[in-house]
Amino acid sequence: MKSSIVIVGFFILGTLCGVFDILPAEWFEGGVSFYALCALMFCVGVGIGNDPHTVRNFRSLSVRLTLLPLFTILGTLAGAAVASLVLTTRSLPECMAVGSGFAYYSLSSIFITEYKGVELGTIALLSNISREIITLLCAPLLVRFFGPLAPIASGGATTMDTTLPVIIRYSGREYAILSIFHGFIVDFSVPFLVTFFCSL
C-alpha cells in the first residue's frame, strides 16, 4: 500500500509540474519515455527469469485451479465489453486495453499513453488503481458473494504482491500459492494483451 502511494505521489507531482509549467514538456519529447519503458520491460524480464523458486513452487497446484488466470482474463474482458456498451465515448478495444491492466496500473498506463495518448493513459491509471483499492477494501465481501477465488480474480496482476496479504486473510492460507501463480501469469499477460488491444 505504501509503495502504491509513492507511485501515485510521483504522478501527482508530475501533473502539478505540468500544470504550473515548472518543467517544460519538450524535455521529455523525443522518445525518452519510450527508452525508459524499454529499460523497464528489460528489468521486468530479468526479474522473471532470475527467480528460481517461482516455477518450482507451482508444481504443487491442482490442475483445475490453474485455470483461474484464464477465467480472470476472460471475465475482465467480458466486463470491459459491457463497459464499452455503456460508455459510448470509448470504443471496445479501448475499454479492453484499459481492462487488460488487471490492476497493474503503472505498466498498463505507461503502455497505453505510449500507444493511445495521454487521455486513455490517464483513464488506465485511475481505473487500475481503483481496481487494486477495491480489491484491498472489499475482499471480505467478494469472498462472501463469489467464493474464495473472487479476491484473487479481482486482484488481477497484483495477487503476488500488494493484494496477497488480504487474500491470505480472507480466502485462506491455502490459497497463497494459487494467488502467487495467478499474479505471475496475469502479470505476464499484461504487456501482450495491452499492446494487442492498442493495435486494434
Added chain:
Amino acid sequence: MFTVILIMSIGIMCGYFIRKRDIRGIISGATTALIWLLLFVLGIEVGHNKQVVNSLATLGVEALFIAVVCLCGSCVAAWILWRYIAKRRED
C-alpha cells in the same frame, strides 16, 4: 510495438542465465525507479494537456466505471470456476 515484448524476452533470458547470482534487489530497485520516472513523465504530459486536466473528473468517473465492471466480470468468472470445482468434488 513488439519491440517492447522482444526486450522483455531478452530480459527473461538474461535473468535466467545469471540466476546463480541473486540480483533481485538491484532489479526491483531499478524497476521501482523507472516506474517513478515514467509516472512522473506521464503526470507532466497530463498536466500540460489542458483538455485532459479540464476533463479529469469525467475521466475519473469513466475509469472507476470500467474498473468496477471489469472487477465484477472477473469475480463472476471466478465464481463459475469455483462452482465447477466444488461440483466435481461432490461427484
